[in-house]
Amino acid sequence: MSAEDPQVDQSRRDLIEEFRRKRIGRHSPDLRLLLNRMRMSEGKRPYILICTKPHREWCLGRKSGARGSEIEVMPEVIFHSPEEAEWEIFKRRWQELTGETLT
Amino acid sequence: MRTGLPRKRIAGYASRMSVRPGDRIDFMVSCEDVSDYAAEIVRLISGDHHPDGMGFVEEPVQTDIAAKHKGRFQQLYAGSFAVIDDIEAFRPVTDFTLQAMIWPTAPGKGRQTLMGRRLSANKTGFALVLDEAGALAVEIGDGKAIRTISTDTPLREREWAFVAATFNASNGTLKLYQEPVDSFNRSLAPNRREARVDGMKPATGRMPFMIAAAGASFGNGRLVADCHFNGKIDSPIAVAAELDRQAMESLRRPDCPLPTAILAAWDFAQAIPTDRIIDRSPFARHGRLINLPARAMKGHNWTGEILDWKQAPEQYGAIHFHDDDLYDAGWDVDVSLIVPGSLRSGVYAAKLTAGDEVEYIPFVVRPGRDQKKAGAVFLMPTASYMAYANERTGLEGGARIHAFTNHLVGLGPGDIWLNEHPEVGNSLYCHHSDGSGVCYSSRLRPILNFRPGITSAWIGAAGTAPWQFNADLALIGWLEARGIPYDVITDEDLHEEGFPLLDGYNAVLTGSHPEYYSKAMYEALVSYLGRGGRLMYLGGNGFYWRIAYHPILPGVIELRRAEDGIRDWVAEGGEYFHSFTGEYGGMWSRMGRPIHALVGVGMAAQGFDVSSYYRRMPGSRDPRASFIFDGVEDEVIGDFGTVGGGAAGLELDRYDRSQGSPAHALVLASSESHSDTYFPPPDEINNATAMMDGRQNANIRADLVFFETQGGGAVFSTGSISWIGSLSHNKCDNNVSRITENVLRRFLESERFVVP
Ligand SMILES: [Fe+2]
Numbered sequence: 001m002s003a004e005d006p007q008v009d010q011s012r013r014d015l016i017e018e019f020r021r022k023r024i025g026r027h028s029p030d031l032r033l034l035l036n037r038m039r040m041s042e043g044k045r046p047y048i049l050i051c052t053k054p055h056r057e058w059c060l061g062r063k064s065g066a067r068g069s070e071i072e073v074m075p076e077v078i079f080h081s082p083e084e085a086e087w088e089i090f091k092r093r094w095q096e097l098t099g100e101t102l103t
Numbered sequence: 104m105r106t107g108l109p110r111k112r113i114a115g116y117a118s119r120m121s122v123r124p125g126d127r128i129d130f131m132v133s134c135e136d137v138s139d140y141a142a143e144i145v146r147l148i149s150g151d152h153h154p155d156g157m158g159f160v161e162e163p164v165q166t167d168i169a170a171k172h173k174g175r176f177q178q179l180y181a182g183s184f185a186v187i188d189d190i191e192a193f194r195p196v197t198d199f200t201l202q203a204m205i206w207p208t209a210p211g212k213g214r215q216t217l218m219g220r221r222l223s224a225n226k227t228g229f230a231l232v233l234d235e236a237g238a239l240a241v242e243i244g245d246g247k248a249i250r251t252i253s254t255d256t257p258l259r260e261r262e263w264a265f266v267a268a269t270f271n272a273s274n275g276t277l278k279l280y281q282e283p284v285d286s287f288n289r290s291l292a293p294n295r296r297e298a299r300v301d302g303m304k305p306a307t308g309r310m311p312f313m314i315a316a317a318g319a320s321f322g323n324g325r326l327v328a329d330c331h332f333n334g335k336i337d338s339p340i341a342v343a344a345e346l347d348r349q350a351m352e353s354l355r356r357p358d359c360p361l362p363t364a365i366l367a368a369w370d371f372a373q374a375i376p377t378d379r380i381i382d383r384s385p386f387a388r389h390g391r392l393i394n395l396p397a398r399a400m401k402g403h404n405w406t407g408e409i410l411d412w413k414q415a416p417e418q419y420g421a422i423h424f425h426d427d428d429l430y431d432a433g434w435d436v437d438v439s440l441i442v443p444g445s446l447r448s449g450v451y452a453a454k455l456t457a458g459d460e461v462e463y464i465p466f467v468v469r470p471g472r473d474q475k476k477a478g479a480v481f482l483m484p485t486a487s488y489m490a491y492a493n494e495r496t497g498l499e500g501g502a503r504i505h506a507f508t509n510h511l512v513g514l515g516p517g518d519i520w521l522n523e524h525p526e527v528g529n530s531l532y533c534h535h536s537d538g539s540g541v542c543y544s545s546r547l548r549p550i551l552n553f554r555p556g557i558t559s560a561w562i563g564a565a566g567t568a569p570w571q572f573n574a575d576l577a578l579i580g581w582l583e584a585r586g587i588p589y590d591v592i593t594d595e596d597l598h599e600e601g602f603p604l605l606d607g608y609n610a611v612l613t614g615s616h617p618e619y620y621s622k623a624m625y626e627a628l629v630s631y632l633g634r635g636g637r638l639m640y641l642g643g644n645g646f647y648w649r650i651a652y653h654p655i656l657p658g659v660i661e662l663r664r665a666e667d668g669i670r671d672w673v674a675e676g677g678e679y680f681h682s683f684t685g686e687y688g689g690m691w692s693r694m695g696r697p698i699h700a701l702v703g704v705g706m707a708a709q710g711f712d713v714s715s716y717y718r719r720m721p722g723s724r725d726p727r728a729s730f731i732f733d734g735v736e737d738e739v740i741g742d743f744g745t746v747g748g749g750a751a752g753l754e755l756d757r758y759d760r761s762q763g764s765p766a767h768a769l770v771l772a773s774s775e776s777h778s779d780t781y782f783p784p785p786d787e788i789n790n791a792t793a794m795m796d797g798r799q800n801a802n803i804r805a806d807l808v809f810f811e812t813q814g815g816g817a818v819f820s821t822g823s824i825s826w827i828g829s830l831s832h833n834k835c836d837n838n839v840s841r842i843t844e845n846v847l848r849r850f851l852e853s854e855r856f857v858v859p
Contacts, residue, residue: 024509024510025509025712025778026713026777026778026798027779032780036506039502042502043502044501048511049512049514050514050519051109051565054152054515054556054558055567058565061514063498064501065501067522067525067536075107082564083564
């Protein structure tokens with residue numbers, strides 16, 4: 001990482017828009033780089049989903065990759081589509097990395 | 104139990120995956136907080152909960168199994184070890200020498216037993232152990248107290264060491280020897296310890312002599328072990344006398360005469376394919392291995408010159424034990440079924456219900472010996488189900504999994520059960536707890552991802568794609584919906600019976616991902632095709648890995664992830680040959696059996712976010728293909744489906760002349776527009792470039808291929824795992840369904856195909 005290549009470039013509003021419009025599937029190279037960095041930034045307890053109704057409802061959780069590690073559940077954070085969940089996680093990571101709250 | 108998580112409370116497995124009418128099948132069940140449950144047998148039609156899918160469809164069938172059962176908990180005892188049959192020989196031992204070469208893989212992970220007759224709760228016996236810090240220690244218990252001495256120097260992970268302990272009752276001296284032997288740029292400082300334990304001697308106990316674990320309890324015919332060792336043990340020797348260091352060294356030579364006080368000298372290089380360990384002493388104090396630790400493992404004396412254990416078994420005298428090995432759960436039977444003659448061939452399950460908790464234990468009913476075969480047969484890829492049994496990437500992928508799959512993981516109740524029960528054992532995609540690869544997988548334990556109605560935790564957005572069994576169930580639903588009679592058989596049947604099992608069927612249909620093939624399975628298919636058989640390969644990444652079924656032990660396969668290919672773990676150099684059979688392991692394409700030659704296409708790419716569609720190619724206009732596209736005017740094929748939204752997705756195979764695709768094969772359609780998270784397998788990447796992903800790489804595609812064979816048969820390949828997920832779209836009125844049915848109906852006709 002360098003000054004010319006910050007971990008997350010806050011000025012790239014176009015990437016936020018691209019992700020907001022299309023959350024799962026093919027992305028532009030710059031958005032792919034941003035997503036990979038954001039996703040790898042979480043370290044030991046990445047976000048996961050817990051399916052509460054097959055194909056219809058999920059709640060947010062966190063879990064480390066360690067075998068048998070605790071699954072932290074956030075039952076109040078509910079999603080009704082995978083895309084909704086991806087956007088929420090994007091916003092949370094953006095906030096964690098830049099301090100900026102996206103709406 | 105944690106609140107807020109969906110919870111699975113019943114888990115079970117069956118004694119078999121495939122039965123004929125008249126056969127008996129047993130179901131073993133464990134319940135948590137379930138006092139009683141109802142049992143019935145159902146025929147499974149569809150397990151697709153996708154909003155656009157067929158739904159969950161099952162039909163109850165009449166059998167005479169008992170309807171009501173008491174729920175009970177049955178424990179899983181993971182961890183491999185050896186137990187010596189002759190218990191009495193080790194009971195009176197006072198003076199002893201225990202020695203071995205070891206390669207510890209998790210020193211410091213709790214107390215671990217190398218060998219001994221332990222010391223259970225009643226504080227009797229003796230054992231050579233690694234203590235909590237990973238240092239060599241010896242314990243003796245006189246029935247009142249346990250005395251331990253340790254070298255207090257941890258052994259180093261994955262480095263060979265000579266270890267030994269002696270006890271001399273007459274002078275009350277315990278001695279320890281810990282000597283690293285790997286000389287390459289490493290410290291060789293030996294470590295010795297000696298202590299007096301005056302007046303103490305090992306008390307007689309009921310425990311048998313064990314290697315790589317200690318006895319926790321022993322009763323009702325079941326030996327329960329604990330303090331499992333992780334790592335390799337080579338040439339363990341037990342002597343009923345104190346030996347000096349020089350005598351120990353002599354004993355390491357196989358030609359050295361054994362001392363008269365020898366108790367046993369086990370040679371793990373003998374009987375490698377079995378679950379027996381052989382004592383080369385005159386007493387023949389052989390033992391049994393429990394839970395299949397890894398064999399044909401490089402020993403301390405491996406030179407690197409020999410790569411095949413059969414050529415120098417003496418260099419493969421190590422067994423790698425793991426605290427999470429599990430072969431046969433060994434549960435007591437709860438429900439038994441004698442398969443009624445009235446059951447037609449198909450996919451069935453024992454359905455166990457307690458309130459809103461339902462467990463399905465699937466099995467196949469194949470046609471009876473005297474029954475007329477249907478024209479079509481679904482060859483259920485149960486070897487591949489076993490390879491994926493209890494696969495845990497969604498639970499254990501960490502942060503990397505989101506970047507890898509391009510979507511979040513979504514855990515279901517089965518995944519949560521798996522997380523809470525690591526003792527249910529591993530898939531061939533897992534690492535052992537010590538980081539080594541898992542090369543054996545059995546079906547004699549609950550397999551949580553061998554269930555109708557479930558999806559993978561990590562494949563498809565939010566883990567919504569079915570994988571293996573439930574993905575293949577969509578083919579059953581489609582066959583039923585289209586009114587096409589079919590039989591069902593399994594990989595295991597094909598392995599055992601070979602070509603005659605297929606003889607007489609007009610068309611063989613694969614599942615979505617028939618990745619793992621034994622030699623017998625592979626040759627049966629080749630024989631079938633050579634005699635006019637018709638094969639519909641309705642999946643992707645098929646026929647990729649060679650596996651071995653154990654020739655004697657039921658329900659277990661072996662895989663060596665050798666050389667190349669997509670490898671979730673990588674076999675070590677020198678460990679590429681199966682222990683079960685001695686066969687070379689790895690990819691079929693590297694053993695003169697290119698997938699492309701068998702089915703016209705071979706592995707091109709994988710990705711796990713969204714699926715795509717095919718576009719028709721000139722081959723589809725060839726008169727030879729006119730029957731395939733009868734009634735299909737569309738240029739775009741399969742831009743719909745319940746697996747990633749398209750018929751071309753997850754794992755893709757392409758036509759490639761240079762890898763053996765038949766020259767006369769017709770490429771009917773090719774997929775395009777794949778996501779930038781689709782990548783080729785390592786076997787397609789000989790030199791990395793910045794143009795490998797699905798957005799830039801024309802080789803990332805599925806080819807729909809058809810070709811005739813010399814015997815009058817033909818092959819139709821979709822080259823895509825998600826194809827089957829598109830069949831039922833719009834009540835089966837769609838171009839994927841039409842093409843599949845056109846092919847199948849023609850394949851069922853007896854008229855020969857002719858190679859142009
Ligand atoms: Fe696979």
